[in-house]
Amino acid sequence: MDGTLAGAMIALGAIGVTLTYSVLQFSNFAHGELISIGAYITYLIAAAISAAVIGSSEALAVFSFGWNVLLAGGVAMALTGFLAWGLDWLLFARLRAKGMAITLVMASFGASMALRAMLELVFSSRPLYYTQELQIARAIGAGILVTPDQLLLVAITATLVGLLYVMWAHTALGRAMRAVSENPALAQVCGIDVPRVVRVTWYIGGALASAAGLMLGLLVQVRPQMGFEMLLPLFAAAILGGIGSVPGALCGGLIVGLSQAATVQFIGAEWRAGVAFVILLAVLLIRPNGLFGRRS
């Protein structure tokens, strides 16, 4: 169950990575920081709501957190989406205009470092928590233990991914995004508003990252490093699934999450972070296009 949950979280982030990669043609090293930023925005808004509305932070039904956290999570998704777009406008769009693809990767690495340090500067590296309550896991049969929080989070992820897939596969916007990812110049000639597609891509990536941040924050804690530590699993999942494939990123995320849980179980918790690298190497060696990837 821990693996599924971690997998759901990784999948949310990996979808963002795979979208930016396929539409904008670069691997965004700052994606992890979008996760952290989303988590911190959620924290701030949740704290503001609970200060403004008495009782809003009281635990909701069977869950360990109040409705303030859920509402804050939604608002934070919108804000982080804007922020991702703002980062593009401020930095990446200028470099794209100069036509230096790999410089974008470097700039994203610099931005990642700067954003993470900025979070540490403002919030210090002390971990924060959305809720102080502890939950008791219940058995749901077959020897599996879950908490109500975990079930809710898996459901939220499934909904988000489902909505996104419908958008990507069946709407005009999704078609435009796929067209830009295959050939930006041709898409432009066909009358697709490429800047708008780029905007939407960043927006979706940021919003999903924020949702992943909320989940990570609820399950573990909110720290400036939280997103950066997720980065390697995100890349591994996106490449395993095949760059540009939403279902691929979902499967990739689940596989990486489950392998991490298995590593903790059978090898030792200290090697957990190494699993993503091993999977990454295996994919690059055996099937560089990923499970669902197009042949390049």
Next chain:
Amino acid sequence: MHVLGLIAYVSGFLSTALMLGIACMGLNMQWGKTGLFNVGVAGFMGIGAYTSALLTTPASAGAISSLGLPIVVGCFGAMLVAGLGSLLVGALTLRLRTDYLAITTFGAAVMIQLVLLNATRYTGGALGFAFIPRPFASIADQPTLFAVLTLVLLALIAFGVYSILEQLVHSPWGRVLRAIRDDETAAISLGKNATVYRLQAFGVGGALMGLAGALQAHLIGFIAPDDFQASLTFQIWAMLVIGGSGSNAGALLGSIVVWGIWSLTGIVTGSVFAAEDQARAAALRIVMIGVLLCVVLVRRPRGLLSER
């Protein structure tokens, strides 16, 4: 005495800057000359540092290793292991898309960090690796002379690396590299195997990073996994981009400039912020370097000294 203290400080500062400059020239070989994007610089430096530490540390109470070989052997060992490590990473990824190399080197650095932390038997784990021999240790009681001699040694090594690299760059081998970077199709059509040349450049760069790591170990006498985190990679990148990628002199200049900014801001934040806020102050310095890097990328993508 005050003047002597200042000389010792400046020598120490320049020694560190030159050590980082060697790693930066290694990165220049990979990125500036060949266009290979390595996000795991700190990892390869870590390999070098721990290799040399294991080879040279003499047997003593509390020491992890007992080989006690000369420092020179340690440095060459570090170059060999880090070079082979980067050849391995390169062989796995160089034929794929350029971004995959970036992601894989990033992953390699994470993995190396993990091994340094967890293979406690050989690395000392999070507590670090101590008792690494330092050059001129016999005169350590005269701090100024010690610092100046260390600086002279570092300067000689850095100059040696610089001369060899310049020779390489102007050799037929270097011209092929440049041709592959600028127009791969043309170079291949002239019968040059692009992957093999790239791999060689990647290995040379990795070996230099290993050398820099070994020098760091011998400069300070103590290393810990925390010394080889992503922020180090980031500093080396900032040095190369600000100095001017493609130019070895730019790499050295960038190292001195960025390390200068880093040390100066460290002095300022050290005196302005209270002791409990020092972690935040360090974060502020990273933000500054990050913003500087992004501004240089947007405003002056060729850096201070660009390739001729």
